[in-house]
Amino acid sequence: MLKIRGLRKQYGKQIAVDGVDLDVDRGETVVIMGPSGCGKSTLIRCINRLTEPDAGDILLDGQSILSLDDQSLRAFRRTVGFVFQQFNLIARLSVLDNVMFHLVLAGVPRVQAETRAKQALARVGLSGAENKNPANLSGGEQQRVGIARALASNPQLMLWDEPTASLDPILIGEVLDVMEELVRTTNTTSVIVTHEVGFALKVADRIILMDKGKIVEEGSPRAIFADPQSDVGKKYQRLIAS
Amino acid sequence: MFRFFRDGLYRDYIILILVTIIVGAAVSSGVAWAVDAYFGDTIQEMIGDNGEYDLILHIREASEEAAYRELERIAQQQYPGAVISKTISLAGQVNYLFGFPQEAKTVETFSRLPSIFNAVPGLNAYTVIVEPSVLVRGVHPSVSEVLQQRFNEIDGVSFAFNDGKNMLIVLESAEHSKTVMNEARRIIKEYQVLEIRFPMGFDVDVQTTGNEVMQLLSQEYPGTRLANVSSAEYGEELDALMKTLVEMRHFLLSYASKVKIKLEPQSRLVVGEQILVQGVSEQVPVTGQDAAPDHVMIEILEITGDQAQGMIVSGSVAANGGILTQPGYKYMSENKVGQLVGEVQIENERYRLNYAINESLRLLRELDDLSVEAATAVERADKVLTTFQEALMQLEVLQVQMQQLNKGLAENGVQSTSEQLIISLFLNGLLKNIAKSGSEAAAEFDLGELENLDVASMRSSLSNLAEQIGSIQEIDVQAIIDQITDIRDSLPELDDEEIGKSVHLVDNYIAGQVIPGERIQILVENGSIDEEKVEPLIRDQLQNQYLNIYSIAVGTVNPDTRTEVFRILKEVRATIAGILSIVLVGVFLMLDHATIFSTLKWFRANQKQPKHRLARFLNPIVIFGAVVGMTILVTTYSLSNASIPYVSMPMVAVIGTGLGVMIGMFSEKFSPVRADEIMAGLALGLSNAQIMHEIVIPDGRPGLLNLLNRTKQKF
Incomplete structure (x- = not known):
């Protein structure tokens, strides 16, 4: 479904992504792990061109994402759910509006959009919080609103950019539970960037380890953590063992 | 960057710019118009209707009551029908409007305004607001009179008069304003004052140098009428003061003691040197010793051969002395007495004048007494003459009787008796004596001679004498005495030292009064001299490369005060509109456009970096801001009819550009955007x-952009 070839992104002299090749099958859950600054988030943001890559190509069902014009790109983005590390909610809108507003702007009738939004909120356990302001929610709840917003458009591809990185340990669990539930119950293709090894072991079909902008190892969770080949993999192995 | 606008934002942004311009222009001109209208009404209230009042009198608040009473008195007694009205008070000063009755609006009235109102208590100043009129400011005094005359000859002019350095041309009606202004300008252009300015420190003889310049200009511009008017600006008052000072100097010198020095052959003196004499000091001057403080110091004024004249500059001679003669010594430095220079004779003129006046007074009193006595004497003489005449007649009768007696005696042949002889001898003797007393010239009694005496002529002479004495008596001698006494009493009580110092002071002032020497003014009539062309010529002629030449108009024509005030108001309105335009455009840029600039910046930062080095260096958003700022400000400024003094349209464009650049550079400070929300939107x-x-917009600052967005905003 998703093919990434020779992807490269550089910020000044700093190479963030250095010639990454990656294939993701439909319905597959791929977890990308690696130390901070290894280029995980850049890679995932390049997939929906929130960050423009310098070189390489990204193909979705054979269609190059990088060659899309503005309108097509927007249409593509509407099929991709993106969950941000910082939630990125619209502060002035209510929870319900946050979840439905992009649907309405995409042309979905307001009533239908509202229904879909409420369903998405129910899936993340936030029924009854529709009229609340995001600022009045906990971090975990805010992230669940972000997840509901991504789910509301029924995406064919879900991109998760360290969704628990901004949460304190107590709240991480509730988000991870929701994520695990979603991954297990839907057939959506997911690319997840996370540091949560336990979560990765539970949900990942395949784990990609990155270091210094490159993929240094990939494979099934058991294979990666049982017999890691890369230094990064070995570090994760030691982490699990401890 | 322009990709950002592609999906319909172009239209929205153009609408925003248009609305910004329209609202900016409307608010600027609206506020300015409101201010203009407010001040216009206020001024109308302040200075009344057109032509209603002629003067604004500025009076100290403390004197208001008394001043108003005096103004009322002037209005009632001198100008019945005059109107008075109090207007605004400012900073401890009340202002009264005064309007003369129509028949009193004459050149005579306006020419003597100071004397009309000089008795108004607390009057600080007055402003002439007579309407309709044309004001000529800064009229050069040298042409004031001729301009007044020429202005008076213009059609539609009632009269022109001087008000300080300005001249007001009062019109018959307001319709003549434009034509009179044009004509006045044309007349003024016929005159030109060429001013030659010398650098600081140059002391110039204005007359001589001015004449030199005029000679040069006459050669360069033949036929042009020129006049040196350097001192005209200082007015007739200064001339009068100078003359007074000169006269005062003459008087003081003649009032001072006359000092004559008969110089010793070996003495060498120069004018300005000082000598000393003993005066009334007890200490006799001795060569080589210190001079005493009470020695009389004399300054040499003039030397002719072996005679010199001087003036006492320190110390005094005895007040009652007539002439003082003493040896004079040169006064040396360090207060030493020098060599003998000659014999000094000091005549105290004040003593002599005082003496002469006193003698005159005494003479007048004597004359008065003398005339009374003379009148009495003439009266007596007249009586004597009458008595004499009667006696003479009786003698004639007696003589006839005696002749008859003698004849009778002779005819009768009778020898005279001794009695008759005695009578005859007695009568002859008596007659002889009478004749002698009547005429000393008569050697013997001759009644015929007595009869020949011209008694009528004598009486006529006596009558003339009596008339002359009467005339003398008619003279009011007492009045003369009083006046001379007054003159004597009013003579300055100055001693020689004080006179000397005063003369010195006057000399110094007159000497320094070359009319501030740094400039010369030449009036040019019926011609035009190019100052740039003649500057090098005059520099060469006067051998001074540092002087500068300017051409000055002899006056500037302006409309009357009201028109001027309203013109100023118009300028104020335009200035307010201009300032408001700039402020509003700044505010709009800050509130609305800064939001867009910030968003553009965010997008630019998340795009690929431009390859071109110049594009990296020149931030297109800042350039875009500059263009937007300039466009909005220039258009708003023009539409609101704004005009700030000394700020031209290119400068406005620069200001707009500057505002745009500033907002473009610091847009995030003025209107930050939430990057995470934009990222979510993308x-x-x-x-x-x-x-x-x-x-972005709903989260931005409230403003036009926010307002316009309401129609498009779905959430």
């Missing part, structure tokens, strides 16, 4: 327009 597939309408 990730959710929103267009740029949708991101702006739903995320």
Whole structure:
């Protein structure tokens, strides 16, 4: 479904992504792990061109994402759910509006959009919080609103950019539970960037380890953590063992 | 950057710019118009209707009551029908409007305004606001009179008069204003004052140098009428003061003691040197010793051969002395007495004058007494003459009787008796004595001679004498005495030292009064001299490369005060509109456009870096801001009819550019955007327009952009 070839992104002299090749099958859950600054988030943001890559190509069902014009790109983005590390909610809108507003702007009738939004909120356990302001929610709840917003458009591809990185340990669990539930119950293709090894072991079909902008190892969770080949993999192995 | 605007934002942004311009221009001109209207009404209240009042009298608040009473008195007694009205008070000063009755609005009235109002208590100043009129400011005094005359000859002019350095041309009606202004300008252009300015420190003899310049200009511009008017600006008052000072100097010198020095052959003196004499000091001057403080110091004024004249500059001679003669010594430095220079004779003129006046007074009193006595004597003489005449007649009768007696005696042949002889001898003797007493010239008694005495002529002489004495008696001698006494009493009580110092002071002032020597003014009539052309010529002629030449108009024509005030108001309105335009455009840029600039910056930062080095260096958003700022400000400024003094349209464009650049550079400070929300919008597939309408603008600062967005905003 998703093919990434020779992807490269550089910020000044700093190479963030250095010639990454990656294939993701439909319905597959791929977890990308690696130390901070290894280029995980850049890679995932390049997939929906929130960050423009310098070189390489990204193909979705054979269609190059990088060659899309503005309108097509927007249409593509509407099929991709993106969950941000910082939630990125619209502060002035209510929870319900946050979840439905992009649907309405995409042309979905307001009533239908509202229904879909409420369903998405129910899936993340936030029924009854529709009229609340995001600022009045906990971090975990805010992230669940972000997840509901991504789910509301029924995406064919879900991109998760360290969704628990901004949460304190107590709240991480509730988000991870929701994520695990979603991954297990839907057939959506997911690319997840996370540091949560336990979560990765539970949900990942395949784990990609990155270091210094490159993929240094990939494979099934058991294979990666049982017999890691890369230094990064070995570090994760030691982490699990401890 | 322009990709950002593609999906419909172009139109929205153009609408925003247009609305910004329209609202900016409307608010600027609206506020300015309101201010203009307010001040216009206020001024109308302040200075009354057109032509209603002629003067604004500025009076100290403390004297208001007394001043008003005096103004009322002037209005009632001198100008019945005059109107008075109090207007605004400012900073401890009340202002009264005064309007003369129509028949009193004459050149005579306006020419003597100071004397009309000089008795108004607390009057600080007055402003002439007579209407309709044309004001000529800064009239050069040298042409004031001729301009007044020529202005009076213009059609539609009632009269022209001087008000300080200005001249007001009072019109018959306001319709003549434009034509009179044009004509006045034309007349003024016929005159030109060429001013030659010398650098600081140059002391110039204005007359001589001015004449030299005029000679040069006459050669260069034949036929042009020129006049040196350097001192005209200082007015007739200064001339009068100078003359008074000169006269005062003459008087003081003649009033001072006359000092004559008969010089010793070996003495060498120069004018200005000082000598000393003993005066009334007890200490006799001795060569080589110190001079005493009470020695009389004399300054040499003039030397002719072996005679010199001087003036006492320190010390005094005895007040009652007539002439003092003493040896004079040169006064040396360090207060030493020098060599003998000659014999000094000091005549105290004040003593002599005083003596002469006293003698005159005594003479007048004597004359008065003398005339009374003379009148009495003439009266007596007249009586004597009458008595004499009667006696003479009786003698004639007696003589006839005696002749008859003698004849009778002779005819009768009778020898005279001794009695008759005695009578005859007695009568002859008596007659002889009478004749002698009547005429000393008569050697013997001759009644015929007595009869020949011209008694009528004598009486006529006596009568003339009596008339002359009467005339003398008619003279009011007492009045003369009183006046001379007054003159004597009013003579300055100055001693020689004080006179000397005063003369010195006057000399110094007159000497320094070359009329501030740094400039010369030449009046040019019926011609035009190019100052740039003649400057090098005059520099060469006067051998001074540092002087500068300017051409000065002899006056500037302005409309009357009201028109001027309203013109100023118009300028104020335009200035307010201009300032408001700039402020409003700044505010709009800050509130509305800064939001867009910030968003553009965010997008630019998240795009690929431009390859071109110049594009990296020149931030297109700042350039865009500059163009937007300039466009909005220039258009708003023009539409609101704004005009700030000394700020031209290119300068306005520069200001607009500056504002745009500033807002472009610091847009995030003025209107920050939430990057995470924009990022979410992009990730959710929103267009740029949708991101702006739903995320950026609603979250931005309240302003036009926010207001316009309301129609497009769905959430």
